[in-house]
Amino acid sequence: MTDRPTGWLLSEREVVRLLSLTPKRMAQLRRLGLLKPEGEGYRFREVVGVRVAGELLAGGATVRQIRRALEDLRRLVPESDAPLAALRLKLDGQRILVESEGVSFDPRTGQTVLSLDIGDLEQQARASLIRGMVRPLVPPSLSADIWFARAAQLDQDPQQWEAAVSAYEQVVAIDPACAAGWNNLGLLHHRMGHYDKAGECYRAALAADPASYQAAYNLGSLTEDLGDLPGAIGWYRRALEMAPDYADAHFNLAGVLAKAGRPREAAIHWRRYLELDQGSPWAHLARVNLGEAEDTDE
Secondary structure, three states: OOOOOOOOOEOHHHHHHHHOOOHHHHHHHHHOOOOOOOOOOEOHHHHHHHHHHHHHHHOOOOHHHHHHHHHHHHHHOOOOOOHHHHOEEEEEOOEEEEEEOOEEEOOOOOOEEOOOOHHHHHHHHHHHHHHOOOOOOOOHHHHHHHHHHHHHHHOOOHHHHHHHHHHHHHHHHHOOOOHHHHHHHHHHHHHOOOHHHHHHHHHHHHHHOOOOHHHHHHHHHHHHHOOOHHHHHHHHHHHHHHOOOOHHHHHHHHHHHHHOOOHHHHHHHHHHHHHHOOOOHHHHHHHHHHHHHHHHHO
């Protein structure tokens, strides 16, 4: 396994597919600066921000309202690079309000907004009596997002990996179709040496999203760690079938092919890696390995 830093990044195409964005919605989000220039990836919190803005637009908010709210939110949480993901928002007529611990307030003024919806309260009370339970205050999908954000913070610290595992387990329990949750849970088990569990999670990620090239790549890394070079080659190739320009997969596939005594094939992927990454320390290592592969092939 090549110990390279990994991050949860999605391409614009994946974000569009994940959130089912129409061309009109994409144009609105681009005007808000929430869709990036082509080729740039999206971190989890940025995806959440795009989703929140999309839901506000679908609920009737205008681009101008959301832009103004974004400006207000950046003043409220200047430390956040994704303010739409940092706070819970709702559309109230012509205003976008922030909700915190059951209280709504206007982000422009900070003034608390009192809202008494007696009809809705009575309806919820009846539902609770009939079902014998209290309705959750947070919708399941949002609850999964909250757990994911917590897990993503915890998994940066090896001392918190057990807590991060528990948080990702909450994510996939709430939303079993969350491929990113399964993938990241697998990464943690992988790092902790729980190889069987890691493999189960990576496969669950692929079952949830057959186009998850990160999960295929991680299965390649896992099988490589287990000494199964043919298996690793197969998984890295599968990752590249899904994402032909995935540089990490070219790098690791080249390394495994070299280990397997196939320098000519390894050289192909070292060269492709260098086309995708020319300036990092990994590029220097790729050049050295390419030279060795070409010497061996002569």
